Amino acid sequence: MAKIAVMGHGVVGSGVVEVINTNRSHIAKRAGEEIEVKRVLDLREFPGLPYTDLFTKDFQDICNDEEISVVCETMGGLHPAYEFTKSLLESGKSVITSNKELVAQKGAELLKIAKEYNVNYLFEASVGGGIPIIRPLHRCLAGNDIEEIVGILNGTTNFILTKMIDDEMPFEEALALAQKLGYAEKDPTADIEGGDACRKICILAALAYGTHVYPENVHTTGITKLTLADVDYARSWGGVIKLIGRAKPVENGDVSMMVCPMFVPNESVLSSVHDVFNGVLVKGNAVDKVAFIGRGAGKLPTASAVVGDVVAAVKEKGTSISQTWKPADRNVVTDYKQGSNKFYVRVVADDPTTAKQLIESCFTEVCYLTRENQPENELAFTTGMMVECEARKAAEQIAKQGIKVLAKIRILDLI
Structure with a gap:
């Protein structure tokens, strides 16, 4: 039996426990053995849960437990997630994460450590929630020269734009509705100003083109200045407005990247990606174009991706199947x-x-x-x-x- 731990019992962390407990038998068949949650790290109290006895507030209870081989980091943010992840990898434990901020800032370093200690650092859930995109890009499309990646990478902004397009709802009202429904945070800046989408396209670019890309080097514009007049003109033109993250290689190993609103023609598969769904279009020189569409956030979709990585790590004990890219010794993003x-x-x-x-x-x-x-x-x-x-x-x-x-x-x- 493989024993794992979950760090952070928020939306995603609690979803990971739920998915493992609900789909226990199916997961065991795919992993080759049963998977059990032994510890859950959180500073808060969760009385009344059937697994209350698994909670701890001490990180060392997980790091020093030799029975625990895989840890799910669903805390979010850079600190202490970075320090905890580094310690776990150096202790010989694989780490699975949904933390896009951490991967975007520290991915190259953490992947290098994982290789050195022959464990895995996997992050399918960091981009696109439940959409499988990291592993297909890393493995299934490995025979391609990836010529371009274009994606709707933030469900909150896509929901807001859908309301503006379909219901002629002004931006401010659509944002308020997104917050009421729980799609947008009380402080929605990372979503509506494009920061969240930027981190995700940086991860995809690093994976596809082999060099770490820092979000601060990518020109990023959000959706706060869009109006219903612009939506109407996009319709007249023959398309819709979407917040797009885009990356394509150029000469000398550099990458052209941007996050911004764009007119998307109705002929594009991305034009039909609505509400909180995400969509990623990848163009390869052999496969041409392939699209990945699904729920880009949410408790169970994101937890599904985390658990998928857990199964992969359990099956690959003692080996490192982690994708990898080089640290950046310079800014590889071209001047937009x-x-x-x-x-x-x-x-x-x-x-x-x-x-x-x-x-x-x-x-x-x-x-x-x-x-x-x-x-x-x-x-x-x-x-x-x-x-x-x-x-x-x-x-x-x-x-x-x-x-x-x-x-x-x-x-x-x-x-």
Whole structure:
């Protein structure tokens, strides 16, 4: 019998215990032996649970227990999760985590330690909740040169945007509803400003391209400035707005990366990813495009991914099947301002006819959009492919002539 521990009895940690207890016989068949939770670490009290006697507030009760071979870290945050994980790996225990912040910041170091001590550091649940993406990218697509990864990686923002698109609900109301339903935290900054999605695309990029990517090096824009007018113009254009994390390799081992709202065409599989679901599109030079879609968060979906990694670690005792990437000795993320995109732009102008002449002289391949109840002084248009810095200069040029730029959103060109 394999004995494990769970650190953190929050939403995910309690879900891990529930999944193991509920699916005990099925899990045993897949692991080759029974798996039992021996310890649960949490500073809080949980009276009335059938496994109350398993709780401890002392980390050493887990680290020093030789019977425990696998530990699930579902605490979140960098500290003390980092110190605990490092100690466990050095003690010869495999660690399974759902902690995207820790993997994004310390993944290269912890994976190296896992290799040195012949144990595993697995983190399927750190990206996409219950969606299997880490292992397929690491193993099933190992024969491919991964040409691009594009994903809807945050369920909270996707829920908000779905409400804006389907119910014409303003951003503030959609956020309040997400908080009421428990999809958004009291402080939703990490979600709505794109930080959560950024950590996840960094993990996927590091895995696909072999070098650690730090979130602070990735240009990140959230959804707080999106309006129903932008949603309407996206519909008129033939698509929807989604918060997209994107990564693609460029020359010299560098990676072009970004997290931002994008117009996504209706032809793309990502346009139909609704509510709290996540979707990841991976393009390989052999497989072409494959999509992974499912619940990107939640108690049982995330716990499902954690337990899947537990089974893998139990089956691979004494070996290290952990994916790996190199520490970054420099910033491998290219300057986003040198990249190219097509853009959607919305402006207001006192004289729309004159404004059009100026717009067409500053931007490339201008195509105007319309919407119902469009104000007479409002113009919206899409552009051809433009270098980011040139598009910014164009926006500044028209602004100097009294044309107020209300929105500028990139357009996804991968269907």
